[in-house]
Amino acid sequence: MSSAKAVARANIALAKYWGKCDVALNLPAVPSISLTLEPLTTETTVTLDAALTADLLLLGGKLAGASETRRAAKLLAGLRERSGERRFARIESVNHFPTASGLASSASGFAALAGAAQAAMGMALRPSELSAIARQASASAARSVYGGFVELPAGVPGDPDLAASPLYPPAYWDVCIVVAVADEGPKETGSTDGMEHTRNTSPYYDAWVNAAPALANDVKRGLDSRDLSRVGEAMEQSTLAFHACAMAAAPGLVYLQPVTLAALATVKRLRKEGVPVYATMDAGPHVKALCAAEDAARVAKALEATPGVLRTIRATPGAGLTVDGVPVGRAHG
Numbered sequence: 443m444s445s446a447k448a449v450a451r452a453n454i455a456l457a458k459y460w461g462k463c464d465v466a467l468n469l470p471a472v473p474s475i476s477l478t479l480e481p482l483t484t485e486t487t488v489t490l491d492a493a494l495t496a497d498l499l500l501l502g503g504k505l506a507g508a509s510e511t512r513r514a515a516k517l518l519a520g521l522r523e524r525s526g527e528r529r530f531a532r533i534e535s536v537n538h539f540p541t542a543s544g545l546a547s548s549a550s551g552f553a554a555l556a557g558a559a560q561a562a563m564g565m566a567l568r569p570s571e572l573s574a575i576a577r578q579a580s581a582s583a584a585r586s587v588y589g590g591f592v593e594l595p596a597g598v599p600g601d602p603d604l605a606a607s608p609l610y611p612p613a614y615w616d617v618c619i620v621v622a623v624a625d626e627g628p629k630e631t632g633s634t635d636g637m638e639h640t641r642n643t644s645p646y647y648d649a650w651v652n653a654a655p656a657l658a659n660d661v662k663r664g665l666d667s668r669d670l671s672r673v674g675e676a677m678e679q680s681t682l683a684f685h686a687c688a689m690a691a692a693p694g695l696v697y698l699q700p701v702t703l704a705a706l707a708t709v710k711r712l713r714k715e716g717v718p719v720y721a722t723m724d725a726g727p728h729v730k731a732l733c734a735a736e737d738a739a740r741v742a743k744a745l746e747a748t749p750g751v752l753r754t755i756r757a758t759p760g761a762g763l764t765v766d767g768v769p770v771g772r773a774h775g
């Protein structure tokens with residue numbers, strides 16, 4: 443048996459990805475920019491076993507459902523084809539996220555899976571290759587291969603190699619993401635289905651795709667000069683534009699709940715009081731607030747006092763993918 447273990451962290455998009463330009467290759471229609479988060483890690487062990495007749499996925503010690511297993515098995519099938527490996531794998535994946543954190547585990551999950559699987563198969567792929575493989579499973583996973591601030595360009599239909607690339611390492615900027623955890627309520631439409639539904643039915647989809655690159659560029663320019671208000675303002679516009687576009691789908695996808703709007707109002711009030719803090723939301727009701735590390739305690743306190751917020755989680759810029767304890771970037775000098 444051959445085995446390898448990888449660790450990857452969740453990331454939050456400052457400039458959002460929503461919509462694909464090539465569904466088969468899972469290529470994003472818009473560029474996105476993210477921050478990889480400490481301490482939200484996923485640990486994945488892949489063990490190749492000649493006795494297995496199919497890939498097996500265990501999430502948090504429990505056998506995963508058919509669709510999750512299929513998605514993981516597809517990633518492994520691609521790597522088997524590339525390496526000549528024939529054995530199936532047992533995948534054991536554990537999220538070290540606070541339960542119901544409101545942060546998606548697919549980004550860290552598929553980044554960790556790509557890292558562990560290729561190592562178990564005896565490959566030593568470059569970070570950009572790992573990012574492209576993770577991206578095919580879930581585009582946000584391409585970004586979790588790298589630590590700190592990361593960019594994933596829009597795809598070009600037909601090009602299978604699109605990968606994320608690092609912009610700045612975690613130590614570049616002392617910022618904090620305060621997650622205001624909201625009651626989950628009934629299960630939402632997941633990102634993959636939600637963005638396809640939006641692309642197929644929202645009259646605002648083309649407007650979103652046209653507007654997103656300038657917003658991503660503004661986030662990037664703001665990062666270049668560590669300008670929190672520039673990053674924050676573009677970040678808020680990016681999230682509200684994607685939500686507006688999703689809400690205009692038929693039927694509409696409304697991820698925001700009363701608690702989301704209450705938390706947004708708290709963020710706005712804090713800004714009026716002189717605290718530079720900005721909000722972003724993904725395919726769920728939770729608000730993630732970006733602020734300077736020194737303001738994190740005040741932001742967390744104000745969000746915790748907001749009706750409907752269950753608790754907050756504080757995250758800081760985190761490191762990229764490690765395989766068997768070695769950062770993948772470093773393994774290649």
Ligand code: DP6
Pocket residue numbers: 454455457458459460468474546548579580581582583633634635723724725
């Ligand atoms: C709203 O990466 O989960 O979080 O590529 O279909 O797996 P797939 O989608 P996914 O979408 C993430 C959407 C988002 C914004 C973002 O993270 O950029």
